[in-house]
Every structure is written in C-alpha cells, then in structure tokens.
Amino acid sequence: MAGTASPGVVWVLIEYRGGWPPNGFEGLDLAAGTQALVLSAARTARARVLLVRRPGPRRRHGPSRWAILRHQSSGAYQQLWGTWDRDEDLAEIVPALASPGKRGLPPVILICAHGQHDPCCAVRGRPVGRALSDRWPELVWECSHVGGDRFAATAVVAPDGVYYGGLDAESSVATIEDHFGGRIRAEYLRGYTDLFPPQQAAVAAVLGHFGPAGRNDYQVTETVREGEHWHIHITGRPPHPARIEVELQSRRSPPRQLTCRGPAAGSVIVYEPTSVRRT
Known part of the structure; x- marks a missing residue:
C-alpha cells in the first residue's frame, strides 16, 4: 500500500448533494461554460476537483460550499472557502485558485464514498465517514474518487496531503487522532502527496x-x-x-x-x- 498516494498539492472541493456520476464533477449536469472554466483553471493549477458532502442524511436547503486547499512547498497549508447556490457561482473558484488563501484553518478529512465509481468505496467508506464525523463533525466530508479503490476505506487529510487506506471505523479514529497528534504511523499510510x-x-x-x-x-x-x-x-x-x-x-x-x-x-x-x- 505504501507509495500509492495520488501526487498533488492543490484540491478543489465542491459540495454537491445530488447523485454523483461515475466521473464526478465532469459528469454533472451544470452550466457548460462554468464547468469548463472551473476544469480549465484546475488543470492550469494542477488541482484535483472533488465532489464532497457531509456524512449521514443529506441537507436539502441552504447554500453549498466550495473550497481551495493548498499545500505549499514550504510546508505551509492554506485554504479558501466560499458558497454557491447557482451554477454560475462556481466561477468564483477560478480567481480563488490564484489567491494565496488563509493559514491557520483546521485540516479537512476526506473519505472516499463514491459508490458510482466503485461500490467498495461506498460500502467501506461510509461507515468510516460516520465514525470520524461523530468525532470531528466540522472536519469530515465524504468525497468522490481519490484513487486506490482497492484500499477502501481510503482517507485523505488535506491540505496536509496524507493518504491512508485499509481503514475501518475503529482504526480510522485512532489513525486520525495520531495524525493530529504528530504521530503518523506506517500501518495504514499510503503516502504523502508531495512525494x-x-x-x-x-x-x-x-x-x-x-x-x-x-x-x-x-x-x-x-x-x-x-x-x-x-x-x-x-x-x-x-x-x-x-x-x-x-x-x-x-x-x-x-x-x-x-x-x-x-x-x-x-x-x-x-x-x-x-x-x-x-x-
């Protein structure tokens, strides 16, 4: 499992409460111009675009969120968050990708639960998402495909850029507690995304x-x-x-x-x- 983290240091997160198509953001039925703008800007920034949602029952009302998470070569972590109601609002992601963002915000825990891409991710990922959300409700999101379905349940701590795999509900809580305590262990580690x-x-x-x-x-x-x-x-x-x-x-x-x-x-x-x- 070691050496299987997908390389990259910039993530674009887009909260989407509807069904996720197999190819994630690219497969959504959005305003074509906005979608193309976001994808083009993400490719230029070498950013990975992920759909996200909170574990558990889906919230039906209110604006959705988007975020840019960035791991700098210096080791600094930066984030920028916004909201969207209409497809056109997602165009704000384009200038945000050129912004330095803010330091000091807590990291995000992403759990792959993209069943339309691979059912293992949903079957194994959702219980892990619920267990972690019980512990860190403001930090945890289910996300679309991040790579390495064979290691489900997979977690990514961003913008730290650390991939974990082979998790279950119990081991995931202990692993993330160790991560936040500066005790990253080899047992479930897939790798660091800047390497x-x-x-x-x-x-x-x-x-x-x-x-x-x-x-x-x-x-x-x-x-x-x-x-x-x-x-x-x-x-x-x-x-x-x-x-x-x-x-x-x-x-x-x-x-x-x-x-x-x-x-x-x-x-x-x-x-x-x-x-x-x-x-």
Whole structure:
C-alpha cells in the first residue's frame, strides 16, 4: 500500500448533494461554460476537483460550499472557502485558485464514498465517514474518487496531503487522532502527496522502522534510481534520526482484480524496502 498516494498539492472541493456520476464533477449536469472554466483553471493549477458532502442524511436547503486547499512547498497549508447556490457561482473558484488563501484553518478529512465509481468505496467508506464525523463533525466530508479503490476505506487529510487506506471505523479514529497528534504511523499510510511513489514508500519504511513522526519531521533530500533499485536519502528533525538511507526494490505485482468494479485483472508497481539505515 505504501507509495500509492495520488501526487498533488492543490484540491478543489465542491459540495454537491445530488447523485454523483461515475466521473464526478465532469459528469454533472451544470452550466457548460462554468464547468469548463472551473476544469480549465484546475488543470492550469494542477488541482484535483472533488465532489464532497457531509456524512449521514443529506441537507436539502441552504447554500453549498466550495473550497481551495493548498499545500505549499514550504510546508505551509492554506485554504479558501466560499458558497454557491447557482451554477454560475462556481466561477468564483477560478480567481480563488490564484489567491494565496488563509493559514491557520483546521485540516479537512476526506473519505472516499463514491459508490458510482466503485461500490467498495461506498460500502467501506461510509461507515468510516460516520465514525470520524461523530468525532470531528466540522472536519469530515465524504468525497468522490481519490484513487486506490482497492484500499477502501481510503482517507485523505488535506491540505496536509496524507493518504491512508485499509481503514475501518475503529482504526480510522485512532489513525486520525495520531495524525493530529504528530504521530503518523506506517500501518495504514499510503503516502504523502508531495512525494513521488518510491519516495512515499521510503518515508513509510522509515516510520515503520523508527516509529511514528509528524507530517514534516522527515524530508526527502536525494533520490537515485538504478534500474529497479532505488536509493532514497531522508533527513529527520530531532529527536528523529538526522540522516537515513532507504533502499527499495520495485517490482510488478501478479495480476489480480484491483477494484470491486474492475472488469479484468490488473497489475501495479510495488516498492519493497530492502534496507533502512542511519548514515
């Protein structure tokens, strides 16, 4: 599972209380001009557009919300929120994508529950969404497809940019509590979205070897590839090890059905740590 987080550092969230089509925002029956503007601006900003809704019974009245969540290269997190009633209101997202946003807002917990994309996400994701919403009602949203349906239930903490997978109701609450406490563990970690897959796997290996750490306690400083072998150098903040080298072997997994809806067997690249050592 380590090394499977979808890369990206900008998210566009759009609350939508109706049914979600298999391809999410792109499949909605909205004003074509507005939809095209949002999608074009999101592509320019390399942002991922997700539909969101609160877990539980759907709220029928009142304006819906939208948000821009951004993880800066410095490690700073920024957000900008707005509301919409008419399709045309979503055009406000376009200038918002160029805005720096606000710091200091609490993170958002996204749980994939996109049953029209893959039923596993709804069956496994909704109980997790309810459990997390009971604990953090203002922070939790169900969301459309974020990648890695085979790891349902999947959670994304944004704009931290941390993917988790294989969660159930009990493990999800403990995992997010640890996350907020600066104790990210390797057990359910898929990866950090500002890193490439082998770098994600290397950080997970470090957390598994040396114990949990905060989101920014480790930094990847060098990545060297030699065929199917990877050498990843990582630095840590005190009290964590200062310099670590991780060696990985990449291989393709045996073919198997990857998702509940997958029509045929597929294969993926996995990264196996062969060495984790201080340098």
